[in-house]
Amino acid sequence: MEKELSLLGKKTEYKQDYAPEVLETFTNKHPEMDYWVRFNCPEFTSLCPITGQPDFATIQIDYIPGIRMVESKSLKLYLFSFRNHGGFHEDCVNLIMKDLIKLMDPKYIEVTGFFTPRGGISIYPYCNYGRPDTPFAEMAKQRLINRH
Template sequence: MSERSEKELKDIKLLGNQGIKYKYDYDPSVLETFENKHQGNDYFVKFNCPEFTSVCPKTGQPDFATIYISYVPGKLMVESKSLKLYFFSFRNHGDFHEDCINMIMKDLINLLDPKYIEVWGKFTPRGGISIDPYCNYGRKGTKWEEVAEKRLFYHDMYPEKVDNR
């Protein structure tokens, strides 16, 4: 199997590009895609994103989270540098934790039309309590719709130890 050709890479505009102007207000339009070369077999891609920050819609204080995104690509895949820029665009955005996580999933569904996707945020505590929202989605009318339901039903039966330190 040959390497990714220049032609295949020509739509990747952000990766390795130094002239980028970063946006710090919510903007899903920065997201870029490339073609899935392995459409013959379903597979998972996970992004580990421990450097997410937004602000509280009520108090204006910064919030911090690690976000885990897992998806099964259809025709399109999300380019990771553009995903980084998309996360930057939450830096001045005010919303509840639960809302941010749902928005991220919906934006990626719109972008990618994935077979399956899930987004899990693990925020740092405020007032001694931390909040971890999790949402997922399977493409309607496919077996992944049922998979999404099953994964939701059996979500996180072993909560990680949290001691606020």
């Protein structure tokens, strides 16, 4: 596993704008099992693309891995790279999900942004994906339909 990763144990370089290239994966040691992995990032920040004002959120990422899994330090650096990125809340959440799908081809993934209020309104965008032609595609549809 150590040969697959390049960020652990080295000096951390923080990218100043959106940087999906920092994401790294490692091999799932239990690909025959279906299990949840949850990441919780309570210090996510991005910028409003119109005003440039900062937006703050907790980003929650839940996924059922396939063959590859995202390495947590690279995920931290990736999420940090949004700090100077101008994107609406919904765009940031969908971009995170799409990048993670491209990176690791999970069986299932969902991403939720719990953005703090601005102007008296909180926004909680949610998106999900289930691998096509598997039971996870139906699961994604049902979880989206039944979202509260």
